[in-house]
Amino acid sequence: GEDVEQSLFLSVREGDSSVINCTYTDSSSTYLYWYKQEPGAGLQLLTYIFSNMDMKQDQRLTVLLNKKDKHLSLRIADTQTGDSAIYFCAERGQGGATNKLIFGTGTLLAVQP
Amino acid sequence: DSGVTQTPKHLITATGQRVTLRCSPRSGDLSVYWYQQSLDQGLQFLIQYYNGEERAKGNILERFSAQQFPDLHSELNLSSLELGDSALYFCASSIQPDTEAFFGQGTRLTVV
Numbered sequence: 381g382e383d384v385e386q387s388l389f390l391s392v393r394e395g396d397s398s399v400i401n402c403t404y405t406d407s408s409s410t411y412l413y414w415y416k417q418e419p420g421a422g423l424q425l426l427t428y429i430f431s432n433m434d435m436k437q438d439q440r441l442t443v444l445l446n447k448k449d450k451h452l453s454l455r456i457a458d459t460q461t462g463d464s465a466i467y468f469c470a471e472r473g474q475g476g477a478t479n480k481l482i483f484g485t486g487t488l489l490a491v492q493p
Numbered sequence: 494d495s496g497v498t499q500t501p502k503h504l505i506t507a508t509g510q511r512v513t514l515r516c517s518p519r520s521g522d523l524s525v526y527w528y529q530q531s532l533d534q535g536l537q538f539l540i541q542y543y544n545g546e547e548r549a550k551g552n553i554l555e556r557f558s559a560q561q562f563p564d565l566h567s568e569l570n571l572s573s574l575e576l577g578d579s580a581l582y583f584c585a586s587s588i589q590p591d592t593e594a595f596f597g598q599g600t601r602l603t604v605v
Contacts, residue, residue: 410591413593421598422583422597422598422599423536423583423585423596424495424596425495425595425596428593468536472591480538480541480551481526481538481585481594483528483535483536483538484535486536
């Protein structure tokens with residue numbers, strides 16, 4: 381079945397690292413994505429990782445993929461108050477009818493000054 | 494700015510009515526997706542088009558329909574509206590059906 385799960389809430393202090401976790405179910409997923417949604421705004425694509433990679437780093441963002449456990453994480457280094465938002469992970473299937481992006485429930489990241 | 498444009502930004506309408514939401518994809522993108530975001534259901538995939546043809550269908554109600562036009566813009570039609578249809582409706586676009594998708598700012602629909 382299609383089910384992408386995330387913890388609902390994460391609170392960190394400014395300057396600390398944040399780690400947002402996600403588990404997915406479709407082992408045939410080709411790409412996994414992280415999106416950010418600020419209040420009243422659309423979804424902003426932050427980064428993505430191809431399923432044959434273990435890690436991807438992009439400035440303050442590090443994505444780790446454990447394909448065996450179907451676990452994806454997003455680490456934000458030196459978290460800032462501007463990082464406060466809801467973070468969604470999403471998986472995409474291989475093709476055809478599974479081209480759609482399946483989103484997780486979203487994790488609300490609250491950054492305390 | 495993702496380059497995906499949705500209109501209108503806000504829409505308030507009464508139950509039983511019909512509305513049309515419009516989406517202009519990023520220049521060069523051939524694929525368009527529609528998503529519904531509500532507090533109780535989260536982000537739900539509705540439908541995807543690629544170059545004018547339906548590509549994938551999700552949890553889209555029969556009262557809802559969509560199409561992608563030759564100029565690649567898309568419209569989502571919602572009819573016989575119910576209170577529970579109140580939500581944020583997002584459009585996204587991508588170059589190909591399996592490449593990264595960029596989202597618009599959404600249309601907030603309120604049914605009263």
